[in-house]
Amino acid sequence: MLTTHWILGPGAIGRLLAHSLEPYAKVALIGRRALPGQQMLTTPEGERRAQRLNTLTVDQLGAAGLPAPGFIHITTKAMAAEAALESISKVIPSTSPLVLWQNGFLAQPRITESWPGPVLCATTTQGAYLSGDDGVVHAGRGQTFIGDLRDQHRSVSEALAETLTKAGFTATAVDDIRQRLWQKLAVNAAINPLVALHGVRNGELRGARYSGRVESVINQVAMILQAEGIQPPNAGQSEDAWRALVWQVVDNTASNKASMLQDVEANRPTEREAILGPLIESAQHHGLPCEVLQALDAEIAALEASYLSAR
Numbered sequence: 240m241l242t243t244h245w246i247l248g249p250g251a252i253g254r255l256l257a258h259s260l261e262p263y264a265k266v267a268l269i270g271r272r273a274l275p276g277q278q279m280l281t282t283p284e285g286e287r288r289a290q291r292l293n294t295l296t297v298d299q300l301g302a303a304g305l306p307a308p309g310f311i312h313i314t315t316k317a318m319a320a321e322a323a324l325e326s327i328s329k330v331i332p333s334t335s336p337l338v339l340w341q342n343g344f345l346a347q348p349r350i351t352e353s354w355p356g357p358v359l360c361a362t363t364t365q366g367a368y369l370s371g372d373d374g375v376v377h378a379g380r381g382q383t384f385i386g387d388l389r390d391q392h393r394s395v396s397e398a399l400a401e402t403l404t405k406a407g408f409t410a411t412a413v414d415d416i417r418q419r420l421w422q423k424l425a426v427n428a429a430i431n432p433l434v435a436l437h438g439v440r441n442g443e444l445r446g447a448r449y450s451g452r453v454e455s456v457i458n459q460v461a462m463i464l465q466a467e468g469i470q471p472p473n474a475g476q477s478e479d480a481w482r483a484l485v486w487q488v489v490d491n492t493a494s495n496k497a498s499m500l501q502d503v504e505a506n507r508p509t510e511r512e513a514i515l516g517p518l519i520e521s522a523q524h525h526g527l528p529c530e531v532l533q534a535l536d537a538e539i540a541a542l543e544a545s546y547l548s549a550r
């Protein structure tokens with residue numbers, strides 16, 4: 240029997256997952272508002288593939304008569320994950336395996352703590368963006384890693400990684416997902432807030448106007464991650480290894496508009512709480528300096544407030 244995958248949050252990664260899994264599994268793509276069932280995927284090679292997806296709203300779930308989900312993927316933004324889970328909690332068994340696809344390190348520990356069933360976390364470098372209510376563009380293929388924070392559900396992660404890989408969404412089950420989530424968070428913290436505040440593409444961080452601030456963020460982040468027991472990338476020496484990685488990502492994504500800048504431009508809440516929040520909390524816990532991170536957080540918060548309060 241085909242496993243049923245519920246995908247909660249029909250953003251770019253959610254829709255890409257739905258398109259990939261549809262031929263191999265039973266898929267339900269669930270959002271707050273109705274989306275057309277006829278959906279278009281544009282592949283990295285530019286090929287356009289139409290596919291019918293089972294799109295549903297949260298309100299329709301109760302009456303939809305779907306089989307119990309084998310996996311529930313939560314693909315919302317970080318700060319919306321808990322509310323999204325709450326919105327479907329009455330129609331799912333509390334033993335259902337969840338897969339959290341969020342950036343940062345906010346939703347993952349909280350939901351791992353509160354959910355009785357297995358909670359897997361995924362981190363991906365797949366690149367995708369939406370092209371309207373009926374389309375997603377798969378901009379670049381990437382790697383996905385899956386594991387759970389307590390390393391208790393290895394076989395569940397392996398089963399999911401195998402299905403995803405068969406579906407062309409290359410995935411590997413790992414026992415160090417906490418390390419990987421924090422490593423991604425570190426890079427995001429050095430790039431996202433600054434480009435969002437100044438409205439610049441990632442590559443501009445190399446310029447004299449911003450590079451000093453990037454370096455100050457890396458200094459504080461490297462100390463915090465060391466205190467958290469997070470290995471520096473590429474088996475390097477802590478601060479130098481983080482510095483090398485951040486500048487490498489800046490160069491590799493020089494022409495990108497980072498996700499936080501896209502949120503600001505669309506007047507959406509940013510993921511600052513999930514990216515800067517855990518770093519600041521950890522610094523305070525370990526008695527480490529974090530004034531650079533706090534200043535960035537306050538500036539982003541003020542920027543957000545300026546447009547969210549006008550809504």
Ligand code: PAF
Binds near residue numbers: 431441492498499
């Ligand atoms: O959030 C993003 O946009 C990306 O994670 C990164 C690495 C900052 C590149 O744009």
